[in-house]
Amino acid sequence: MPILLTTPVSEAAVRALKIGDAVEITGTLFTGRDAVHKYLAKGGQLPPGVDLRGGIIYHCGPVVIKDEAGRWKVVAAGPTTSAREEPYQGDILRRFGVRGVIGKGGMGAKTLAACREVGAVYLHAVGGAAQVLAEHVRNVRGVYFLEEFGSPEAIWEFEVERFPAVVTMDAHGHSLHEQVFAASQAALAARL
Amino acid sequence: MIALRDSLMELIRRTSAEIPDDVQAAILAALEHEQQGTIAADALQIIQRNIELAKRKSQPICQDTGSVLFYVDAPVGLDQLAFAEAARQAVREATRRGYLRQNSVDALTGKNDGTNLGPGAPTFHFHQHREPETRVRLILKGGGCENVGAQYSLPDEQLQADRDLAGCRKVILDAVLQAQGKGCGPGILGVCIGGDRATGYEFSKVQFLRRLEDRNPVPALDALEQDILKTANELGIGPMGFGGKTTLLGVKIGTLNRVPASYFVSVSYMCWAYRRQGVELDAEGRITRWLY
Ligand code: SF4
Numbered sequence: 001m002p003i004l005l006t007t008p009v010s011e012a013a014v015r016a017l018k019i020g021d022a023v024e025i026t027g028t029l030f031t032g033r034d035a036v037h038k039y040l041a042k043g044g045q046l047p048p049g050v051d052l053r054g055g056i057i058y059h060c061g062p063v064v065i066k067d068e069a070g071r072w073k074v075v076a077a078g079p080t081t082s083a084r085e086e087p088y089q090g091d092i093l094r095r096f097g098v099r100g101v102i103g104k105g106g107m108g109a110k111t112l113a114a115c116r117e118v119g120a121v122y123l124h125a126v127g128g129a130a131q132v133l134a135e136h137v138r139n140v141r142g143v144y145f146l147e148e149f150g151s152p153e154a155i156w157e158f159e160v161e162r163f164p165a166v167v168t169m170d171a172h173g174h175s176l177h178e179q180v181f182a183a184s185q186a187a188l189a190a191r192l
Numbered sequence: 193m194i195a196l197r198d199s200l201m202e203l204i205r206r207t208s209a210e211i212p213d214d215v216q217a218a219i220l221a222a223l224e225h226e227q228q229g230t231i232a233a234d235a236l237q238i239i240q241r242n243i244e245l246a247k248r249k250s251q252p253i254c255q256d257t258g259s260v261l262f263y264v265d266a267p268v269g270l271d272q273l274a275f276a277e278a279a280r281q282a283v284r285e286a287t288r289r290g291y292l293r294q295n296s297v298d299a300l301t302g303k304n305d306g307t308n309l310g311p312g313a314p315t316f317h318f319h320q321h322r323e324p325e326t327r328v329r330l331i332l333k334g335g336g337c338e339n340v341g342a343q344y345s346l347p348d349e350q351l352q353a354d355r356d357l358a359g360c361r362k363v364i365l366d367a368v369l370q371a372q373g374k375g376c377g378p379g380i381l382g383v384c385i386g387g388d389r390a391t392g393y394e395f396s397k398v399q400f401l402r403r404l405e406d407r408n409p410v411p412a413l414d415a416l417e418q419d420i421l422k423t424a425n426e427l428g429i430g431p432m433g434f435g436g437k438t439t440l441l442g443v444k445i446g447t448l449n450r451v452p453a454s455y456f457v458s459v460s461y462m463c464w465a466y467r468r469q470g471v472e473l474d475a476e477g478r479i480t481r482w483l484y
Pocket of ligand 1: 127128129254256336338375463464465
């Protein structure tokens with residue numbers, strides 16, 4: 001059974017997670033990808049109204065349209081490759097009190113160390129599952145930096161319900177990516 | 193001209209929103225095979241739900257609608273310039289309707305004009321044949337999986353890979369190991385042994401036009417395909433690299449002559465969102481048959 005997480009997430013709830021845990025998130029996700037990470041890491045400030053304490057950042061460039069009534073509607077919201085944010089992620093976790101990052105493909109040693117230090121986790125969503133993940137976004141609460149960065153790179157504030165992901169890097173220094181790589185490398189060596 | 197453009201637009205829509213039957217069958221088989229209740233099985237279930245949802249809503253299976261690659265078998269006398277122009281119009285209109293994301297940017301400036309048209313976008317591969325029909329196959333190749341492709345020059349000292357089938361096996365499996373789940377696995381490999389650096393990669397992608405369940409007519413290559421599929425699925429990489437039994441759904445290998453001095457093995461990786469379709473067209477450009 002998946003573990004239910006509700007934002008804002010407490011440090012204790014995050015420290016209780018371990019790699020391989022399936023989770024479902026209810027509450028708020030803030031999207032952020034290359035432009036936002038670079039901006040924040042270079043000392044940029046969060047826009048008023050965005051509070052990342054206990055929050056979760058989603059590496060995602062969603063497809064969002066306005067319906068007839070002028071409301072935002074999320075059409076596709078799959079994860080993007082997280083490795084591109086590796087130079088910035090650790091600092092952002094420390095500075096803003098972020099408890100989780102969702103993306104795909106995993107991240108490296110710097111982020112893993114920061115997760116351990118501040119009490120945060122990396123959560124892997126199913127890559128390519130843009131339609132299913134969009135269905136878990138119940139509402140778009142707001143959008144920031146839309147003018148500056150453009151739609152895919154803006155910070156979108158999503159209200160999500162039971163958004164599915166897997167803990168692949170925990171707050172205890174473990175990475176499922178490292179473990180699977182090592183195990184598969186050994187399995188391959190035995191078959192060459 | 194209008195009929196041709198509309199047929200190609202329908203080809204794009206269907207390619208983007210509907211997974212072909214052979215790939216669907218392989219994903220369902222993988223779902224049976226993974227142990228229920230594991231994160232690997234959960235991931236495959238989400239993938240399966242996503243496939244059904246995209247088809248029902250006629251929306252892109254994955255938001256990265258990829259590089260647009262046309263493979264055209266044309267009768268002698270087909271006006272290729274007119275065909276390409278109709279295809280470009282179809283891509284522009286398919287983008288406007290949301291079948292394709294605005295997904296093509298200037299290489300240097302990163303500027304996106306929102307049309308998916310530009311140098312190399314879309315890409316055409318024309319081949320003449322002595323039949324009256326035109327057959328058009330389309331692949332939408334995502335970026336995440338394209339990034340984990342790899343090209344090896346044999347001998348490879350580090351991998352102890354010689355210029356023989358055993359050496360090919362080593363480097364192809366190395367590509368699987370390095371890719372892990374990063375190309376949105378479970379994946380499908382298209383491999384070319386031989387050729388030069390450009391034709392090798394190109395022919396590795398042509399392998400994706402083969403049906404997943406087909407068998408290679410060359411016995412040595414067939415054996416290599418089956419061996420790599422089996423071995424890769426014993427490595428425990430699993431869907432998304434979460435661990436599990438399904439790392440690859442298929443392996444397709446072709447060969448091109450090489451110069452004696454070179455021995456390239458080019459590996460392309462296709463994600464589970466394997467978007468490939470094809471149509472046969474009559475002289476007016478109307479669809480007479482779907483190819484997958
Ligand atoms: S690799 Fe494939 S499934 Fe994954 S994001 Fe890219 S196109 Fe989508």
